[in-house]
């Protein structure tokens with residue numbers, strides 16, 4: 404007697420525009436503390452790359468050292484990944500992006516990794532405008548070594564023990580603006596909608612995208628006296644605008660009333676629609692962005708949104724005049740001078 408054939412049951416699996424389910428965009432199970440802001444950022448990365456239909460194997464993840472730098476293990480499990488030494492992720496990312504310009508670079512770092520030991524590397528990454536996304540998971544403390552203040556901790560904020568911070572903070576967004584960054588944004592790990600719009604815009608940006616995300620450390624810096632806690636952010640977050648990202652493959656049929664929305668066209672044809680809230684703010688005006696940060700700092704507010712975007716500045720890879728094909732895929736004959744040429748050079752140097 405032959406077995407009765409079974410017919411598949413249940414609703415069809417949900418896939419994105421390239422036919423992938425969400426699973427290939429996920430990573431391994433997090434080992435960070437429950438409630439850590441970094442976990443929420445990992446979830447946003449999974450959603451954004453899935454929703455935009457980015458091929459996960461075209462992404463290269465980079466990180467340094469710290470709780471934040473463990474995060475790339477928890478998303479995009481099919482992507483390339485390199486966990487570097489403390490503060491040196493930009494150098495590794497620069498080498499990798501030079502070797503294969505067709506990769507989509509995604510760096511994840513912390514305030515310790517970027518604003519202390521890695522500040523010099525961060526500075527040169529910005530100066531070069533290396534095309535990659537650079538997410539700073541900023542909680543104001545070194546979580547991995549039991550919660551000492553980092554260089555982004557606000558003056559007068561306190562440790563769990565009550566000890567105050569006597570040093571002024573580095574504002575990574577303000578530093579990025581001063582050093583010539585082409586995309587600078589700040590968000591809060593608890594602001595799902597805004598962080599998604601910012602991450603998606605960064606994926607479309609042609610240049611370095613700095614995203615400073617206030618990401619509370621629930622174990623060492625979520626108490627009264629902290630300015631990087633969930634409750635402080637709920638009370639002091641000041642959104643500059645409402646953001647709406649429209650990917651290049653989506654048609655927009657809705658007419659926008661003039662003056663209500665500013666639209667920024669990204670390199671790949673996607674659009675960032677910026678709806679003003681209670682202030683006029685032009686995200687293409689770098690000096691206005693610096694002034695807004697300065698003003699919010701004085702008021703004790705945390706300004707979030709897209710602070711600055713410049714779609715015109717050439718990237719480091721363009722300045723180097725690299726070929727379209729990835730260097731890593733070219734034959735040795737195309738990337739190395741021949742023996743005859745080297746002999747000629749040696750002869751000239753004698």
Ligand code: SF4
Pocket residue numbers: 435436438439440441470471542546547619620621622623
């Ligand atoms: Fe997150 Fe802090 Fe725990 Fe590290 S120590 S995983 S930063 S909550």
